[in-house]
Each structure stands twice: as structure tokens, then as C-alpha cells.
Amino acid sequence: MLQITDTIAIADDELEWSFARSGGPGGQNVNKVASKAVLRWKAAATTSSIPETARARMPVLFPSRFTTDGDAVITSQKYRDQERNKEDCLLKLAEMVRVSLVEPVVRKKPKVTKGAKKRRVADKRRNSDKKQSRRVGGDD
Numbered sequence: 001m002l003q004i005t006d007t008i009a010i011a012d013d014e015l016e017w018s019f020a021r022s023g024g025p026g027g028q029n030v031n032k033v034a035s036k037a038v039l040r041w042k043a044a045a046t047t048s049s050i051p052e053t054a055r056a057r058m059p060v061l062f063p064s065r066f067t068t069d070g071d072a073v074i075t076s077q078k079y080r081d082q083e084r085n086k087e088d089c090l091l092k093l094a095e096m097v098r099v100s101l102v103e104p105v106v107r108k109k110p111k112v113t114k115g116a117k118k119r120r121v122a123d124k125r126r127n128s129d130k131k132q133s134r135r136v137g138g139d140d
Helices: 027-031 052-061 082-101 114-134
Strands: 015-020 036-042 071-076
Touching: 036 082, 052 082, 071 082
Parallel strands: none
Antiparallel strands: 015 036, 036 071
16 A cells, blocks of 8 residues: 555555566676566556545646556666565656645636736827827828
């Protein structure tokens, strides 16, 4: 059970693990041990306690982590042993869910004040009068 918040958790049976040979440090051990962890979470077909709005927001926030089927694929080859890479994948998934739980703030368009409108109109009038006074024979 991956506990994300006090009320939200992902069951272990929703997570699929696979392992592969990892690049990076490790010497000859790299050629023998599958230490890279690949976590696949079927987010679209999940019936966990994650709110629907957050689940819909995740592919928008993290498009590179989601497949066209709606599965989240997270990999880690940061460490030299499989167990720590598994933990790293779980931390990444938990952080993704936490970020998607935050509701985006809707931007409110600022309203132009009456004083600003009056100043703008007065400035336009001043410029108009200035240009009007430059005319030589305005009446034809």
C-alpha cells in the first residue's frame, strides 16, 4: 500500500513492476543484475481513492510519464540496487499524485478602475487637442 496522504492510498495490486539492466555506475555488476525498476500504474482503470479531478489532471501535468492508454510509467536507475530504485519509483509516483491534488487557481481578470478610465480618456482628449492645434487650414 502506497500511502500518499492520510486519506489517499494506492493498493499494491494496482502497481506492476518490471526490472531491466541499468546503465550508469556499477562496474561488471551492471551486466549481471537487473537493477533498473520500471513501475506501471493503470491510472485510467484504477478504482483507488484518488479523486477523479486529480486523476484527470495528472496526464496534463506529466505528459511524458503517461502512455496513450492512460498508464503511468515511471522508471528509476538512480541507485545500484533494485530495492532502492523501487522506493525511488514509489516516491516519484506519490509526488506526482500530490502535485495533481492541488487545484489550479483560476486567474481573475483585473477590472480597470474608474479613475484609470477617466485618466485615459483625458489623455486622449489632450493629445487630440494638441494635434488639432497644429492644423493650419482645418476648415475646407
